[in-house]
Amino acid sequence: MSAGTDVDYAEVMRRLPHRYPFLLVDRAEAFVPATSIVGVKNVTHNEPFFPGHFPIDPVMPGVLIVEAMAQTGALLMSKTLDVNVADKVIMFMSIDGVRFRKPARPGDQLRMEVQVTRARGDAYKFRGETFIDGKLAAEAEFMAMAVTVDQPVA
Secondary structure, eight states, X not given: OOGGGOBOHHHHHHHOOOOTTSOOOOEEEEEETTTEXXXXXXXXXXXXXXXXXXXXXXXXXXXXXXXXXXXXXXXXXXXXXXXXXXXXXXEEEEEEEEEEOSOOOTTOEEEEEEEEEEEETTEEEEEEEEEETTEEEEEEEEEEEEEXXXXXXX
């Protein structure tokens, strides 16, 4: 894989407006403009949701796995469209066909494989699959759109 297809943490931070504790993509690889990307999230024991989400047997909430897939799609859009986060933000529009197959626990690495299934202007439709140790953990179809940021009134 060539280095040009990788997205390091610094670029993730430049391209997505999310911040801790809600930034759920650590890096990405295999970026193909307007086509696909693989996001990576390392799940650690000190995630803020674990103390309250099954503390005896911690499990990452499924909605956050879906959010990690959506953020991976937003990263693909941002890089493809070269979105300036000061002017536009990628907004989640819809989600369909969500299935959870394997729980994510501390120590797991999520690999979110996201593919564009349709693109029209600033709106994209995706199919995402999240894998843990090569096994399908979650899947969904979702849409997002690049939206102009509202400027605060002075």
